[in-house]
Amino acid sequence: MRPTALFRLYRALSAVALPFAARSAVNKLRKSDVSAHRAHERLGHATIDRPLGPLIWFHGASVGEAKSVLPLLSRIRDVAPDIQVLLTSGTATSAEAVAPRLPDRAVHQYSPLDGTGPLDRFLDHWRPDLCVLVESELWPNLLDICAKRDVPVALLNARLSDRSADGWKKFASTAAYVLRGIIWAHCQDRRSRDHLRDMGLAEAEQGTNLKSIQSAPQVTPQALDAAHNALGGRPVWVAASTHPGEEEQVLAAHKTLLATHPNLALILVPRHPERAQDILSLIKDARLSVDQRSVGADLGDGAQVYLADTMGETDLWYALSPIVFLGGSFTGVGGHTPFEPAAAHTAILHGPKYANFAEAYAAFRLKDASVQVEDANDLAAEVDTLLTHPSRAAQLAAHARPLAPTGTDALDQIAQRLFSLMDGQAMDPHA
Numbered sequence: 001m002r003p004t005a006l007f008r009l010y011r012a013l014s015a016v017a018l019p020f021a022a023r024s025a026v027n028k029l030r031k032s033d034v035s036a037h038r039a040h041e042r043l044g045h046a047t048i049d050r051p052l053g054p055l056i057w058f059h060g061a062s063v064g065e066a067k068s069v070l071p072l073l074s075r076i077r078d079v080a081p082d083i084q085v086l087l088t089s090g091t092a093t094s095a096e097a098v099a100p101r102l103p104d105r106a107v108h109q110y111s112p113l114d115g116t117g118p119l120d121r122f123l124d125h126w127r128p129d130l131c132v133l134v135e136s137e138l139w140p141n142l143l144d145i146c147a148k149r150d151v152p153v154a155l156l157n158a159r160l161s162d163r164s165a166d167g168w169k170k171f172a173s174t175a176a177y178v179l180r181g182i183i184w185a186h187c188q189d190r191r192s193r194d195h196l197r198d199m200g201l202a203e204a205e206q207g208t209n210l211k212s213i214q215s216a217p218q219v220t221p222q223a224l225d226a227a228h229n230a231l232g233g234r235p236v237w238v239a240a241s242t243h244p245g246e247e248e249q250v251l252a253a254h255k256t257l258l259a260t261h262p263n264l265a266l267i268l269v270p271r272h273p274e275r276a277q278d279i280l281s282l283i284k285d286a287r288l289s290v291d292q293r294s295v296g297a298d299l300g301d302g303a304q305v306y307l308a309d310t311m312g313e314t315d316l317w318y319a320l321s322p323i324v325f326l327g328g329s330f331t332g333v334g335g336h337t338p339f340e341p342a343a344a345h346t347a348i349l350h351g352p353k354y355a356n357f358a359e360a361y362a363a364f365r366l367k368d369a370s371v372q373v374e375d376a377n378d379l380a381a382e383v384d385t386l387l388t389h390p391s392r393a394a395q396l397a398a399h400a401r402p403l404a405p406t407g408t409d410a411l412d413q414i415a416q417r418l419f420s421l422m423d424g425q426a427m428d429p430h431a
Contacts, residue, residue: 003144006174010140018115025090025113032092034110034272041068041110042090047424048107055084057128058156059111063271064337065134066094067101068157068210072302074103075411080419081105087127088112093272096311101218110330114139123149129422134210135159138168140178147181152421155185156414158192158281159356165195175199184413184421189359208410209360211337212403218312219319221282227320230300234265237383238317238346241271241336242327247279249330251286252378258304263389265299267317269308271327276309277311283307322393323386325349325379337393338364343401347381347393349373369400 003011022043029039038047058073073085087102088111089095094123102108112118119142131146131153160168171261176199184203184249187193188211196204206238213360216358237257239250247268248339254266270279276294283290283305291297293313299306308317317340318324326348328336335354338361342348348370364370373379386393 001177001180001382004177006171006175007140007144007177009390010378014115014141018113018117021115021117022115029092029110032093034092034095038053038110042113042118044112044118044125044405046109046122048109049083049106050106050126051084051107053082053084054129056127056130056132056418057085057086057088057126057363058134059088059130059137060094060134061090061111061137063089063097064211065137065157066098066195067094068337069132069134070103072156072210072414073106074409075101075408076418077106077136078114079412083419083422086128093311095272100312111143112142114141116141116145119145123151130154130418132156132404132418136161136164138178142267143181149162151181154421155187155196155204156416157181158185158196158204159189160187160190160195161355162190162195162271165199171337172199177308180304182429186417203389207414208405209339211357211415212339212360213405213410216316224319225247227316230298231265232300232321234263235387236259236267237323237325237387238267238269238321238339239325240269240314240317240327242268243271243277243333244278244330246327247282248286249376249379250325250327251282251288252376253288254305255288256377256380257260257383257387264304264387265306266304266306267306267321269301269317273309273311279307279309288357314340315344321346322390322397323347323349323383325373325383327351329354330375335361336349338368338370338400339404341395341406342369345397345401347371347386347396348400349379363403367399367403368377368398369403371396 004355017143025042026039033344040049058069060069076083076085087108090111112122128151131151134156170284182201185196185201186207187204188209190206193204288305289303290307291301291303292307294309324341324346326336329351334356338348350370350372352372352374371382373382
């Protein structure tokens with residue numbers, strides 16, 4: 001199959017833009033205190049040796065995608081220890097989130113930019129036997145180069161919005177060329193499966209959403225006891241994975257709640273901790289007292305807002321609080337996974353904008369396992385209800401917990417399929 005004119009144009013434009021994109025990507029990591037040595041992984045320069053043996057390369061762009069494959073990586077290492085696992089992602093936040101949870105001998109690198117130079121350097125070094133792209137990472141140069149090198153590509157937990165699908169379908173011949181090397185697509189919902197089949201991927205199948213498969217919460221009893229003791233019996237609620245434009249609404253709701261719950265603590269967990277200074281300004285403008293996790297402040301210091309601007313502690317905040325509001329749902333971000341707080345047995349509130357998890361939230365609403373709120377006033381009213389009637393919060397949590405399965409059957413099925421794609425021979429994950 002020959003490249004289309006549109007693809008050739010993309011390749012030419014990406015070559016022109018690469019020096020600027022490279023400078024921007026490296027500078028962004030450096031501003032997040034990533035060493036220059038590691039930041040240049042974005043240009044395809046590996047910083048560790050390739051381990052011996054067959055290797056599966058998993059790529060998830062950001063925090064959610066990278067974290068979603070961790071249970072699968074652990075399962076692969078358990079049942080097939082001779083298979084090496086490489087996980088790439090593009091942000092410092094994602095690297096910090098996954099690093100302490102990677103299974104034994106799995107490694108993380110920053111992903112190469114979608115340019116021929118970075119990709120060739122990356123593939124020359126790592127020589128993956130299989131490339132697995134998580135969710136919606138359909139980069140044209142990456143897919144083209146993998147196809148030319150006969151590196152099989154699979155899509156895992158694929159998610160394709162109506163808008164993205166419409167864009168691909170307008171250029172059907174280019175889509176067919178770019179996607180020609182994808183040999184299997186595991187889709188997290190029926191909509192994505194149908195879109196990919198319409199685009200010519202006959203091997204697109206709907207499967208278990210990886211974000212519904214939860215490993216045990218990473219919270220020690222000692223850490224949870226220490227947090228409870230620091231609170232000293234104060235009531236608490238959490239606003240997690242918030243984005244710009246949402247903190248204002250969360251803080252407005254908290255101010256309303258303080259009128260009837262004057263000792264209430266809000267643990268505010270932004271999706272991107274590097275926004276801490278902006279959020280501190282919002283809190284101070286709201287005339288609320290604040291303590292900041294990243295500078296060593298303790299929950300016991302008694303501030304009205306505790307800014308949890310660190311990575312890797314979300315499980316602790318979920319386990320600590322009986323009530324969680326999930327951000328990304330008051331803005332156009334599309335929502336965040338409800339499965340993690342469900343696994344932690346907490347009541348879940350969310351806004352009306354959750355297109356990325358439409359089927360998941362539909363199931364939660366059907367089972368009375370979450371509550372949708374429309375704005376700051378609605379959020380304050382629902383949190384007040386759950387604080388005043390803790391049995392209702394416990395009921396929501398109990399309804400949500402079964403929706404976050406922890407079994408290995410789905411992981412084994414996915415692992416079996418990935419093994420078969422590597423060499424055409426299925427390996428028994430129970431062997």
